[in-house]
Amino acid sequence: MDQPLHRSFVSVRDAGRAVGAGVLLADDLVLTCAHVVNSALGRDRYDQALPGPGHPVRVRLPHVAPDRDLTAHVEPALWSPPRATAGGTGPVPPGALLHHGDLAVLRLPGAAPAGAEPAPFLPHAYGNEVIALWASGHPLPTVRAVPRVSAPPWVALDVVGGTEVKEGFSGGPLWDRERQAVVGLVVADLQAPPGTRPPGAPQAAATLYAISVPAIEAELPALPPPVVPTARRGVQQLLAVLETILTTPDAVRAGEELLAARLLRPSLGPGADLDRLVGLAVGVRRGVPELLQAVRELMPPGSEPQWERLRRVARAVSPGECLTRKQQRDLTGLLAHCGRTDPRELLTAVLPHAIELPAVTGLADAVDILEGFEAQGAQPMPPLLQGVVRIGVDESEADAYPAEDLAAWTERTALRLGVDVAAVRQYAADVRGYRAERARDAAAERPAARHGTRPPAGWAATGGAAVGMAAVGTAPTDTVPATAPSPNGSRPPRPGHGGGARLSRVPRVQVELLPTATGRHYTYQVWAWSGGDAPHHLVLARDTEVTSEQVVDDIHRVLVDEIREDPEPALVEFFLPAAWLGLPVDRWESFDSDEDGPFGLGFTRRVVIRTARRSRESYAGWKRRTAALDAARSLVLDHGCTDRKVARARLEMQPEVGTVIVCCEPRHHGALLRQCVQAGVHTVLWHREEHGESVAAGLLELVEGGHHTQLPEMVRLERAKAVAEVASTGHRGRQLSLMYDAPDHRPPQLAPDAWVLTQP
Numbered sequence: 076m077d078q079p080l081h082r083s084f085v086s087v088r089d090a091g092r093a094v095g096a097g098v099l100l101a102d103d104l105v106l107t108c109a110h111v112v113n114s115a116l117g118r119d120r121y122d123q124a125l126p127g128p129g130h131p132v133r134v135r136l137p138h139v140a141p142d143r144d145l146t147a148h149v150e151p152a153l154w155s156p157p158r159a160t161a162g163g164t165g166p167v168p169p170g171a172l173l174h175h176g177d178l179a180v181l182r183l184p185g186a187a188p189a190g191a192e193p194a195p196f197l198p199h200a201y202g203n204e205v206i207a208l209w210a211s212g213h214p215l216p217t218v219r220a221v222p223r224v225s226a227p228p229w230v231a232l233d234v235v236g237g238t239e240v241k242e243g244f245s246g247g248p249l250w251d252r253e254r255q256a257v258v259g260l261v262v263a264d265l266q267a268p269p270g271t272r273p274p275g276a277p278q279a280a281a282t283l284y285a286i287s288v289p290a291i292e293a294e295l296p297a298l299p300p301p302v303v304p305t306a307r308r309g310v311q312q313l314l315a316v317l318e319t320i321l322t323t324p325d326a327v328r329a330g331e332e333l334l335a336a337r338l339l340r341p342s343l344g345p346g347a348d349l350d351r352l353v354g355l356a357v358g359v360r361r362g363v364p365e366l367l368q369a370v371r372e373l374m375p376p377g378s379e380p381q382w383e384r385l386r387r388v389a390r391a392v393s394p395g396e397c398l399t400r401k402q403q404r405d406l407t408g409l410l411a412h413c414g415r416t417d418p419r420e421l422l423t424a425v426l427p428h429a430i431e432l433p434a435v436t437g438l439a440d441a442v443d444i445l446e447g448f449e450a451q452g453a454q455p456m457p458p459l460l461q462g463v464v465r466i467g468v469d470e471s472e473a474d475a476y477p478a479e480d481l482a483a484w485t486e487r488t489a490l491r492l493g494v495d496v497a498a499v500r501q502y503a504a505d506v507r508g509y510r511a512e513r514a515r516d517a518a519a520e521r522p523a524a525r526h527g528t529r530p531p532a533g534w535a536a537t538g539g540a541a542v543g544m545a546a547v548g549t550a551p552t553d554t555v556p557a558t559a560p561s562p563n564g565s566r567p568p569r570p571g572h573g574g575g576a577r578l579s580r581v582p583r584v585q586v587e588l589l590p591t592a593t594g595r596h597y598t599y600q601v602w603a604w605s606g607g608d609a610p611h612h613l614v615l616a617r618d619t620e621v622t623s624e625q626v627v628d629d630i631h632r633v634l635v636d637e638i639r640e641d642p643e644p645a646l647v648e649f650f651l652p653a654a655w656l657g658l659p660v661d662r663w664e665s666f667d668s669d670e671d672g673p674f675g676l677g678f679t680r681r682v683v684i685r686t687a688r689r690s691r692e693s694y695a696g697w698k699r700r701t702a703a704l705d706a707a708r709s710l711v712l713d714h715g716c717t718d719r720k721v722a723r724a725r726l727e728m729q730p731e732v733g734t735v736i737v738c739c740e741p742r743h744h745g746a747l748l749r750q751c752v753q754a755g756v757h758t759v760l761w762h763r764e765e766h767g768e769s770v771a772a773g774l775l776e777l778v779e780g781g782h783h784t785q786l787p788e789m790v791r792l793e794r795a796k797a798v799a800e801v802a803s804t805g806h807r808g809r810q811l812s813l814m815y816d817a818p819d820h821r822p823p824q825l826a827p828d829a830w831v832l833t834q835p
Contacts, residue, residue: 080250080257081138083194084212087246088133088144089115093210096247097134097181098194098257101299105134105147105181106291107246108262109156112149112179121167121174123156125149132181137212140188152297153180161228161411175228177262178286178294194248196301196360198288198395198443199230199258201433206250207261207283210243213618215589215600218244220283222258227437228294229284230259238600238616240264240283249285256304259285289443292360292400293407299339300359300400309391310357316385317349320374327352333369337400338362361400363393368491386493395447397459402488406463409484410438412477415469425461438466455498460485464499468506582606582638583646584630585822587687590655596620601629602822603637611822627665631674646681646787648815656684656748659763661794661812678795678808681787683815686752696755700733701818704757707733709778711771712751717743719750726754734778734786737761738771748814757817758783760790763810773807787815 085097085105095111110120115132126132131146155176159165167174199205199222209216218240220232232249234240244264248257265282292298321327331347334355343351356366367389374382390397398406418441422432425445435441441462448458456464467481482503489499585602600616614633617625630647638645649660661677661684676682689697700707710732716722717739726732735756737747741763751759760774777789790813797808 077250077252077255079192079195079255080208080248081212082190082192083257084136084138084208084248086135086137086210086212087111087115088135089117093135093243095243095245096208096210096212096261098248098260099136099187099191100180100301101193102186103183104150104299105183106260106298107179107181108260108286109154109177109179111246112181113156121157121169123158123164123166125151125154125156134181134183136188136191139190143188145183145188147181147183150180150182153178153295155179155294172263172265172284173229176294178260178291180295180298193302195256195304196288197251197254197256197258197303199249199285200251200254203251203253203258204235205232205258206237206252207244207247208250209238209241209616209618210247211618213598215587215598215618216616218283220249223282224434225287225437225440227439228286228290229262230287230290232283232285234264234281234283238613244283254304257288257301259287260291262286287440288360289403289407289439293404293439296404300361302358303360303362309388310353312388313353313357313385313392314349316381316388317353317370319381320370320378320385321349321352326373330366330369330373331355333372334362334366337365337369357392361396361398361403363389364396364399364402368399371491383493390449397446397457397492398488402484402491406442406484407439409477409481410442410466412475413438413466413470413481415473415475416466421462421465424465425458455494456502457492457494460489460492460494460499461502464503465506468503468510472510580606581643581646581681582640583648583820584633584638585611585648585650586626586630587650587822588626588655588658588660589652590658591620594655594658596622597626599626599629601633603633604820604822605637605639611820613822623660623663624665627663627674627676630676631665634680644680646683647676648683648685650685650687652687653749653752654745656686656752656814657745657763657812658684659812660684662810675798678791678798681791683787683790683813685814685816685821689752689755689816693753693755696730696753697757697816698755699730700755700757703731704733704783704817707731707783709734709736709775711736711738711775712747713768713771714739714766716747719746722747722750723754726750726756732756733783734758734760736771736774736778738766738774740766751814752816757815758786759814760786761812762807763812765807765810770807783817787813 083099085099085107086093087095087097087107094114095107097105097107097111100106112126112132113120113122116126116130126149128148131148133144134147135141135144155178157167157174157177159167159171159174161175201222204219204221207218207220208214216238218234218238219236220234222230223233224231244261247261249259249261250256251258261283263284265284286294288301321330327349328345328347331352332342332344334352335342338355338359340355340359352366356362367386370385371382416438418435418438419432421438421441422429422435422444426432426448433444435444442459445458445462450457463481463485467478467485470476470481471478485499486496489496582605583603585604586599587602588597588599590597598618598620601614602611603614604611614637615629617629634640634645649658651658651660661682663677664673664675666673708729708731710725710729712722712725712735716725726735733756735751735758737744737751737759738761739747744761744763748759760778762770762774777793778786781789790811793808793811795808797806800806
C-alpha cells in the first residue's frame with residue numbers, strides 16, 4: 076500500500092536539512108511549491124524572481140535513494156511564483172494566507188534513481204481521506220485530512236488526525252489512499268486560535284490548504300500531462316472498437332504520432348501499434364479525450380456508427396473526463412472572467428436530483444464536477460454543456476465580454492461530443508424564456524421570485540437533468556454508525572466493566588515505535604493523555620533513528636512535562652508491529668535521564684506492549700474475548716504448543732480465554748505472540764528466559780484471582796522486587812513481559828477505523 080507515493084516522494088533540502096517536499100511528475104521532473112524552492116535557496120518565501128542556472132536546488136528521494144542528494148534546477152517555463160491576485164503579478168504581502176500561483180517544476184540532471192516512478196494523479200474526491208507526509212518522507216509525521224470545500228485557488232481540508240501540521244509539509248503530495256493517487260499539493264495551513272485549544276494541548280492545525288490538480292494544470296499550461304492509475308475498465312473494448320476504425324498500419328501510426336505530440340510524449344514511429352496508442356491515452360490525465368480527438372480527425376468516411384460506440388466505451392474508460400487539455404484550458408480561461416453565476420446554485424439547477432453535491436466556491440470547480448455526470452435517458456444535453464450554457468446566459472444578460480466566446484466554445488465542443496448544435500441553441504433559448512417569464516411574474520406583483528428557484532419539472536424535461544442522475548463511477552456514501560467513536564478515539568465504558576473503568580482513569584504515555592531492520596535503532600512518535608475528558612495529543616515525532624536510551628529519555632521528559640501523575644503513576648504503552656511484539660521495551664532504561672541516576676521504565680511505571688493495529692480477520696476473536704473479560708479464564712501455551720497449528724487450535728477451542736501464559740523456549744515466543752494476536756487474545760504474560768512447569772505455575776498464580784485491569788500494576792511490582800532484591804539474580808520479575816491490548820484508549824492515529832474502536 077502507498078508504494079506509488081513512496082517511489083515518487085521527493086524531499087527538498089537546504090544545507091543538509093529538509094525544508095519542504097515535492098513529487099516526481101516525470102522521469103526527470105519534480106513538482107513542488109515555489110515558496111519551497113525559495114526556502115531551499117535561502118530567499119524570501121514570496122520572492123518572485125526566477126532562480127537562474129546558478130541557483131541549484133538539492134533534492135532527495137528518501138524512499139528510493141535515502142543517502143543520495145541530487146541537484147536540480149528550476150524549469151523557466153514552469154515557474155509560477157506566489158502572487159497576490161489571480162490575474163496580476165503583484166507580490167504577496169508578508170504573512171498573507173491566501174495567494175495565487177506558488178508552483179514550480181524542477182528538472183533533474185537525468186532520470187531519477189532506479190526504483191523511482193512518476194506519481195499517478197487524479198482530481199480530489201470530497202469525503203475521501205488523504206494523507207500528507209512531512210519533508211523527510213518518514214511515515215510517522217503523517218497528517219490525515221478530508222477535503223471540505225474548493226475555494227480557488229485552494230482546496231480547504233479538515234485535519235482529522237495524525238501529527239501536528241508544521242513547517243515542512245509544503246509542496247508535498249496529498250495522497251488519496253483509497254484511489255492510490257496524488258490529488259493536490261500542500262501549500263499552507265490555518266492554525267486554530269489559541270483560545271480554542273484545551274489547556275495544555277499543543278497548537279494544532281484545524282485546516283490544511285492545498286492546490287488541486289485542476290488548479291495546477293490551469294496554472295501551468297505547459298506542464299506535461301501527469302500519469303494516472305493504470306487500472307482501467309473498458310480498455311479491451313477500446314482496443315476492439317479502434318480496430319474497426321483505424322484498419323491499416325499507416326492509420327495507427329498516424330494516430331500514435333498525433334496523440335504523442337499532443338501529450339508531449341515521444342512517438343515510436345514505425346513501431347507504434349494499437350496497444351501503444353491506447354497505452355498513451357489511458358496513462359495520463361485527459362489522454363482519452365485527446366485520443367478521441369485524434370481518431371475523429373483520422374477516421375475514414377462512413378465510420379460514424381463505430382465512432383459513437385468508441386465514444387461510449389471511452390466514457391467507461393475515463394468517466395470523469397470528456398474535454399481535451401486545450402478545451403479544458405480554454406474554458407477555464409473564459410470562466411475566469413465570469414462572476415455573475417453562483418457555483419452552488421449552478422450545480423443545484425443542472426443536477427436537481429443529485430443526492431449530495433460537494434461545496435464549491437468557483438465556477439471552474441463546478442464545471443469539473445459537471446463533467447463527471449452523464450446525460451440521462453433521452454436528454455440531448457450533457458450536464459457539462461448545460462452548465463456552460465447557463466453561465467453564458469448569465470453573462471449575456473449583463474452584456475459582458477465572455478458571453479459570445481462561451482457560446483462559440485459550447486457549440487464547437489458539442490460537435491466533438493456528438494451533441495446536435497440545434498439542441499444547444501434550444502436549451503439556451505429555454506433558459507432565457509424561463510427567466511423572462513419569472514421577470515414578468517415579478518413585474519405583475521406576484522410573490523418575489525426566489526433567487527435560484529428550480530424550474531418546474533415540465534420545463535426541466537427540455538434539457539435538464541433526469542431523476543436519479545448520479546456521477547459515473549461513484550458509490551453511495553457510507554452511513555455513520557449510530558455509536559461513533561468519541562473525539563479522543565475511545566468509546567464510553569460498558570456497564571459492568573468496573574475494572575476497565577478504573578484503569579481508564581490512569582494517565583498514560585503512548586509510544587508508536589518503528590524498529591529498523593536490525594532492531595537496534597528506532598523512530599517513533601509519543602502521545603500524552605492526562606485522563607478524564609482530556610484529549611490525546613501528540614507531543615513529539617522523531618523520524619531520525621536513535622537508540623533505546625534516547626527513546627526512554629524522551630518518554631521521561633514527557634512524563635515530567637506533560638503528565639499529571641496524581642494520584643497514581645502513568646501507564647506507558649508501546650504500540651508495536653506484530654513482528655516486534657517480543658522487543659524488550661519493558662527492560663529499557665536511560666542512564667542520564669536526571670540527577671538521581673538511571674531511569675528504568677519497567678519498574679517505575681506500568682509498561683505494557685500493544686499491537687499497532689489488529690487485522691479485520693482477528694477482530695472478531697478480539698471482540699468475542701473482550702465480551703467475556705470479567706469472567707475470563709487463563710490458558711498456558713507451553714512447549715507442546717510451539718507448533719503454530721497446535722497453538723491456534725488450542726486458542727480456537729477455548730474462545731472464552733482472556734489471558735494467555737506463554738511458557739516455552741524463547742525462540743518460539745514471537746510466533747506464539749503473533750498467534751495470540753491473530754486469535755484475538757488481548758492479554759499475554761511471559762518470561763523472556765525461563766520456562767518449565769514451575770515458571771508456568773508461578774505466572775498463573777500471579778494472574779489468578781485478580782481483575783485483568785490490575786495485571787499491569789502487579790507486573791510492575793514484580794519488576795520492582797527483582798531490582799530491589801540485588802542478591803536474587805533469578806527473580807521472575809527481571810524478565811517479565813506483558814502484552815495488554817484490552818479495550819481501552821488508543822490515540823486516534825492508531826485507530827483510524829471505527830471497527831478498531833468498537834466494543835461489545
